[in-house]
Amino acid sequence: MPIRNLCERKNLELLAPAGQMECLTAVVEAGCDAVYLGGKSFNMRMLRSSLNFSNDDLIAARQYTSEKGVKMYVTVNNLYTDNSLKQLGDYLLFLQDTGVDALIVQDMAVVNLHQKLGMNLPLHASVQMGINNLDSVLYLEKLGFERVILSKNLSLEEIQHIYNHSSIGIEYFVHGDLCVSHTGQCYMSSFVFGESGNKGRCRKPCRWPFQLAARGHDRVMAGTASGEPPGYHLAHNDMCLFDHLEELVNSGVSSFKIEGRMREASVVGFLVSTYRRGLDRLINGPENVAGSDQEDLRCLEERRIRNFTLGSLCGDPAADSVGMDGSREPVFFSRAPEIGVLTGEESQPVNLDRGVCMALQVKTRSLSALECAIQAGASQLIVDSGPVFEDMPAWNEEKIIEAIDVCRRSGTELLLEMPRLGHRYSFSLLEKIEKRLLPLGLKHVIVHDPGMIRAMQGWGINLHGGFGLNIANSGAAEFWQRQGLYAMDLSQEIKLAEIDFASGFNCGLAVHGPLCGLITDVNVGEGEMAAEKGEELGLVDEQGQFYRLLRDFQRRHHIYYPYDLCLFPWLPRVADAGIKYVRINGEFYSDALLSATTKTYKQALDELARGEWKPQEAFHQLLNKSPGPLSAMAFTSPGDE
Numbered sequence: 001m002p003i004r005n006l007c008e009r010k011n012l013e014l015l016a017p018a019g020q021m022e023c024l025t026a027v028v029e030a031g032c033d034a035v036y037l038g039g040k041s042f043n044m045r046m047l048r049s050s051l052n053f054s055n056d057d058l059i060a061a062r063q064y065t066s067e068k069g070v071k072m073y074v075t076v077n078n079l080y081t082d083n084s085l086k087q088l089g090d091y092l093l094f095l096q097d098t099g100v101d102a103l104i105v106q107d108m109a110v111v112n113l114h115q116k117l118g119m120n121l122p123l124h125a126s127v128q129m130g131i132n133n134l135d136s137v138l139y140l141e142k143l144g145f146e147r148v149i150l151s152k153n154l155s156l157e158e159i160q161h162i163y164n165h166s167s168i169g170i171e172y173f174v175h176g177d178l179c180v181s182h183t184g185q186c187y188m189s190s191f192v193f194g195e196s197g198n199k200g201r202c203r204k205p206c207r208w209p210f211q212l213a214a215r216g217h218d219r220v221m222a223g224t225a226s227g228e229p230p231g232y233h234l235a236h237n238d239m240c241l242f243d244h245l246e247e248l249v250n251s252g253v254s255s256f257k258i259e260g261r262m263r264e265a266s267v268v269g270f271l272v273s274t275y276r277r278g279l280d281r282l283i284n285g286p287e288n289v290a291g292s293d294q295e296d297l298r299c300l301e302e303r304r305i306r307n308f309t310l311g312s313l314c315g316d317p318a319a320d321s322v323g324m325d326g327s328r329e330p331v332f333f334s335r336a337p338e339i340g341v342l343t344g345e346e347s348q349p350v351n352l353d354r355g356v357c358m359a360l361q362v363k364t365r366s367l368s369a370l371e372c373a374i375q376a377g378a379s380q381l382i383v384d385s386g387p388v389f390e391d392m393p394a395w396n397e398e399k400i401i402e403a404i405d406v407c408r409r410s411g412t413e414l415l416l417e418m419p420r421l422g423h424r425y426s427f428s429l430l431e432k433i434e435k436r437l438l439p440l441g442l443k444h445v446i447v448h449d450p451g452m453i454r455a456m457q458g459w460g461i462n463l464h465g466g467f468g469l470n471i472a473n474s475g476a477a478e479f480w481q482r483q484g485l486y487a488m489d490l491s492q493e494i495k496l497a498e499i500d501f502a503s504g505f506n507c508g509l510a511v512h513g514p515l516c517g518l519i520t521d522v523n524v525g526e527g528e529m530a531a532e533k534g535e536e537l538g539l540v541d542e543q544g545q546f547y548r549l550l551r552d553f554q555r556r557h558h559i560y561y562p563y564d565l566c567l568f569p570w571l572p573r574v575a576d577a578g579i580k581y582v583r584i585n586g587e588f589y590s591d592a593l594l595s596a597t598t599k600t601y602k603q604a605l606d607e608l609a610r611g612e613w614k615p616q617e618a619f620h621q622l623l624n625k626s627p628g629p630l631s632a633m634a635f636t637s638p639g640d641e
Helices: 006-010 021-030 055-068 082-098 108-116 134-143 156-164 188-193 242-251 265-284 293-302 367-376 397-410 424-428 430-440 450-456 474-482 500-504 568-576 591-609 616-625
Strands: 013-017 034-038 071-076 102-105 123-125 147-149 169-176 211-216 238-240 255-258 359-363 380-384 413-417 444-447 462-465 487-489 507-513 516-520 535-540 546-551 557-560 564-566 581-585
Touching: 013 021, 013 265, 021 034, 021 055, 021 265, 034 055, 055 071, 055 082, 071 082, 082 108, 082 474, 102 108, 108 123, 108 474, 134 156, 134 450, 156 169, 156 242, 169 242, 169 265, 188 516, 242 265, 242 293, 255 265, 265 293, 359 507, 359 591, 367 380, 367 397, 367 591, 380 397, 397 413, 397 430, 424 430, 424 450, 444 450, 450 462, 474 487, 474 500, 507 568, 507 591, 568 591, 568 616, 581 591, 591 616
Parallel strands: 013 034, 013 255, 034 071, 071 102, 102 123, 123 147, 147 169, 169 255, 359 380, 359 581, 380 413, 413 444, 444 462, 462 487, 487 507, 507 581
Antiparallel strands: 169 238, 211 535, 507 564, 516 557, 535 546, 546 557
């Protein structure tokens, strides 16, 4: 690995958190080069009202940091609703007038406003964007971003690859709380509580105790316990990369970020002073800085909150990534509630003054399921671009080619869906798609990652933005429409009260099927328990609710919400909001169940097109045929402001 030269090393930045003015002064005095902080709204730390800076505080903070020669970055890194956008624009202009050094952003609505308002404030891509590949970095670089905060799931090798082939500044977390999920793709708090981790309100269901269990397909509710007591299978230990600073420098990281905007001044001050000495030893030589790295590492370990882990820095997370016994968890934000399920009383007749048309998309797992969905009335069929989960039916090139032919002969549209995460496997599929599938008539591809959009632009196909892009407002929809997306799936976290902006765009909404709550690189339950034929593994919470656990071909685990989604009772409201298509995620369903579910939704959509809605019998059919309870998760709870 090449050693970066001294000039580059002198430009290294130690970036510190500040939740209050006391913390700000502590980290500046401890030697940080820059601070990041948030206002009272529009940022990712919203659970404690005592934290974050009022507008007057931000002005004072900017004056103080300017006097000290320290840069100040402001987090504007939530996902926003349309109700927030006007205030958000005013806030961005205020921050520019205040003279902050950069904005840290997640929602493309912020980028949209930044462009519309003609702002010149530098943009940093938040870790919440989940940027984990070179194409996504190059996409952001072309948009004008000056820096990207890379996903914490990247290894040194992957970071270096990005550094070697881009010119953007690279920031990476080196210490602090580490979410078990790929950032930006954790929806479990939102599904269970209606409190979104993407909006700074995560209730941390990953910190609950769970029992690893197996269940048979005929036993829907009850898991068979492993015989072991409940463990904290998802409670990730804290990141500490102090002993790997030089490797990070040589891999291209120029800004070293410490997590902790909810920490006390004494804690963050200690962390900053320790990492300051570590970086100074790299910049100036160890002989010019008091103490030693090993002495500082020992102090970090003595004052740790949770145990330490390297996360994914050296490859797949190690077995010590999770604090299984929960003994070092500092605080539990919540306990598992009993999740509400649909009872059949939710759907009532509605008098409609007009007919409203919506297309029906269905995701399928096999050619036979695809043909069943077509016969049941689906107008758009979705298939995966390749294998996804171990021990499950997989789409390969031969089957996809046959699916293209079946859809062409039946007059239906086929949509090829790319993987949720844009890692190397995802990009390895592109040559097959371009050279083999496009000439056969494939015209629609669903993408969840900005890098995939960059890679496929210019192919002359219709790109659909998947729900992994977290589109939640008109600003983001307008941005992606300008970027050339043909259609957009709304965020899986969006609520009924927040969907009306969709009328101005070609937007769709998932209305039925399993819900993936998070994706993790941690090998959950690896080696502890094996499922027998006909069984599946999962985690059981304190209420006895079973969270399906599936491993993909990249050895990641996908953890599912306990109950399948069903928004059937609210279809008239969804149609009235201007949603153009609805989606059934049927890839885990038997052919018979998928056919029945598709037929029920198709009949309902035909009624809506005629201006009719008499749903009770059809809704009860859905409930009765489902192998388990159905849920609307938090879809009908009040919208966020």
